[in-house]
Amino acid sequence: MASAMGSLHLDLKDCGNCPIRHRAVCSRCEPDELEVLEDIKYYRSYEAGQPILWSGDHMEFVASIVTGISTLSQTMEDGRTQMVGLLLPSDFIGRPGRETAAFDVVAVTDVTLCCFRRRPFEDLMLKTPHIGQRLLEMTLDELDSAREWMTVLGRKTAREKIASLLMIVARRDASLRKQLPGDGMVFDLPLTREAMSDYLGLTLETVSRQISALRKSGVIQLEGKRRVIVPDLEELIAETGDDVDGGMII
């Protein structure tokens, strides 16, 4: 971990080499604006499974995810939990103008954050419209995603929910490889069955059963618990209940 951080520091101290340079909240900044950001930024890292923030925590920083995956989730008094966001590299954590975290943030994989102390960042936003513009764009995208997701939660069957999640992961995986999703594609599920159930508003048993059912129907094949093969993409899309390739931002 320490050595990983060491190399990250070396690679990333310069924003020009940053892997999320073109997508994160800083993506519209000019070189002089980046310099100001570079002065106040610092990195933090978390191991898989560690909490990053608890709901109600005082937030001293806002941050961009540089590498890894985190979840944003809410827990009811009696322990029921619902995931409300899946945070990927370049996604933003925290909210300018808010003192405390509204949701729990947990690292699913090892995670590296590029952090900015909140106050200086808020000041900078007022002086640097490019940051606010990009953050608005990102927030609007997240709102669209959240709304699509509400339809999944409110109206889809368990089988459709699983198929929808598989398509989301498949699309994301394809875009990381700079390919289009297609027949025969292979990808890994970044989430445990329990995390999938939190995402989809199901129990982990139902998730397991529906994945088995999709396998038995031939819609997907499994290699181990996590690796998924999609022989016929159209067939999987049909299982989502969406009209052909419509919907499902993220």
Add this chain to the structure above:
Amino acid sequence: MASAMGSLHLDLKDCGNCPIRHRAVCSRCEPDELEVLEDIKYYRSYEAGQPILWSGDHMEFVASIVTGISTLSQTMEDGRTQMVGLLLPSDFIGRPGRETAAFDVVAVTDVTLCCFRRRPFEDLMLKTPHIGQRLLEMTLDELDSAREWMTVLGRKTAREKIASLLMIVARRDASLRKQLPGDGMVFDLPLTREAMSDYLGLTLETVSRQISALRKSGVIQLEGKRRVIVPDLEELIAETGDDVDGGMII
């Protein structure tokens, strides 16, 4: 309707008298900035039940809701629909930088919009940081609401969902009257049973049954179909499944 529009025009042509002046996307604008907005704004009105936008429509304008209530919803191929937003006065419709509507927008009550042609509004946003700043703040608030709502959709029982919706309406009603919600409060449901079912991811019948059940338990009383009386607010809050007065933005 025509006469109503007439009086609105007279009353509202001047942004200084606008009922949503302090909350809408223009709320941070200085007098000179308002003047520019006044030049490009125009009003439109819709009767209860009318569609304002269909998903996929080309959007020539963005708008603020001045009066009335609209719903934002998504429909699946087979007709299942999920409401993904409840738009109240001062809420914003449309998205700078997007050509087509992503969701259906329908007027629930008679609605008046303050519209801006999209292109000029986008240009203005680049020149007027106050607009973008306010829109960011509003969008972040909506994102928080959407996330709270996801927990309702994914994890609550039908009875808890109904109680949660009643609390949302109760809070909104109290804030309009500039009071705190309290024991014995009375309010009207702005939505039909069907709209409530779309909101909560339930069927209309289940909504009807759960409202009857809450009435029989003495948690609420009904006056007609739409008017609700809450003898003991704590009791209703307990039915939501939330911890005491936590959660439930909007």
Add this chain to the structure above:
DNA sequence: GGCCAACTTTGACGCGCGACATTGATACGG
């Protein structure tokens, strides 16, 4: 290798809520 913890799968059972049908209440127009 063997042990242990974490994760997953599968089964049995029952309840909550959806699907469908009927009845009632209210409003509107002829």
Add this chain to the structure above:
DNA sequence: CCGTATCAATGTCGCGCGTCAAAGTTGGCC
């Protein structure tokens, strides 16, 4: 006045998914 439309309430039935329980799988560690 009645006929129709809309919205709501309520009954019946059954399936989907949650709950509880147990067994199987995988990987880490000594």
